[in-house]
Amino acid sequence: EAGVTQFPSHSVIEKGQTVTLRCDPISGHDNLYWYRRVMGKEIKFLLHFVKESKQDESGMPNNRFLAERTGGTYSTLKVQPAELEDSGVYFCASSHDRGWGTDTQYFGPGTRLTVL
Amino acid sequence: AQKVTQAQTEISVVEKEDVTLDCVYETRDTTYYLFWYKQPPSGELVFLIRRNSFDEQNEISGRYSWNFQKSTSSFNFTITASQVVDSAVYFCALSLPSGGYQKVTFGTGTKLQVIP
Numbered sequence: 116e117a118g119v120t121q122f123p124s125h126s127v128i129e130k131g132q133t134v135t136l137r138c139d140p141i142s143g144h145d146n147l148y149w150y151r152r153v154m155g156k157e158i159k160f161l162l163h164f165v166k167e168s169k170q171d172e173s174g175m176p177n178n179r180f181l182a183e184r185t186g187g188t189y190s191t192l193k194v195q196p197a198e199l200e201d202s203g204v205y206f207c208a209s210s211h212d213r214g215w216g217t218d219t220q221y222f223g224p225g226t227r228l229t230v231l
Numbered sequence: 232a233q234k235v236t237q238a239q240t241e242i243s244v245v246e247k248e249d250v251t252l253d254c255v256y257e258t259r260d261t262t263y264y265l266f267w268y269k270q271p272p273s274g275e276l277v278f279l280i281r282r283n284s285f286d287e288q289n290e291i292s293g294r295y296s297w298n299f300q301k302s303t304s305s306f307n308f309t310i311t312a313s314q315v316v317d318s319a320v321y322f323c324a325l326s327l328p329s330g331g332y333q334k335v336t337f338g339t340g341t342k343l344q345v346i347p
Contacts, residue, residue: 118275124274148335150335150337155339155340156339157235157336157337157338157339157340158276158322158324158335158337158340159337160334160335160336163334171334204274206276208276208335210333218333219266219278219281220278220333220335221278222268222275222276222277222278223275223276224273224274224275225274225275225276227274
């Protein structure tokens with residue numbers, strides 16, 4: 116069974132540009148999460164989808180970040196326009212929804228974003 | 232709000248030594264889950280273990296063992312007879328099931344280097 120995949124693995128852009136990160140969850144997983152680790156700090160929650168619906172986007176830093184999950188399959192996270200402080204590693208995770216909030220999240224390899 | 236503290240930023244040990252990674256958590260909830268994830272140089276977060284708040288039994292898996300103590304709010308991780316392949320960043324995490332999903336709070340990670 117394929118794990119969570121993320122694309123690209125590394126992106127280098129200039130301040131002001133736009134970048135779109137993609138996450139493909141484990142097949143059959145309804146829950147999809149985005150996290151971010153900035154400058155060696157802790158990994159922080161950004162948002163959570165159940166299928167195509169955003170359940171919790173309380174961790175999104177500001178309105179320059181837009182996440183979508185059309186059709187409830189893969190998800191994209193767009194940063195527009197990117198700022199220097201957006202540099203970090205963006206992780207995606209997925210879990211199977213059993214409705215109890217108890218399932219383990221399985222993480223992808225992350226996308227390392229560098230904003231120059 | 233919940234918090235996870237991993238006071239050890241970096242640890243270096245010589246191969247075959249035992250090493251313990253500390254994790255202290257804070258939460259007011261009585262139902263919660265604790266996790267350990269491993270991040271090898273390849274970047275992905277590898278799930279190691281999940282423990283719920285009602286199960287204080289220690290667990291052993293090969294060279295890995297975990298000591299969960301609610302009295303001290305700690306969930307420490309010990310690697311016995313460390314190997315070079317154990318070199319990685321290890322994250323301790325806490326989640327509170329809410330509304331059928333989890334929002335995971337991570338510690339800042341402990342970088343373990345095992346020297347041959």
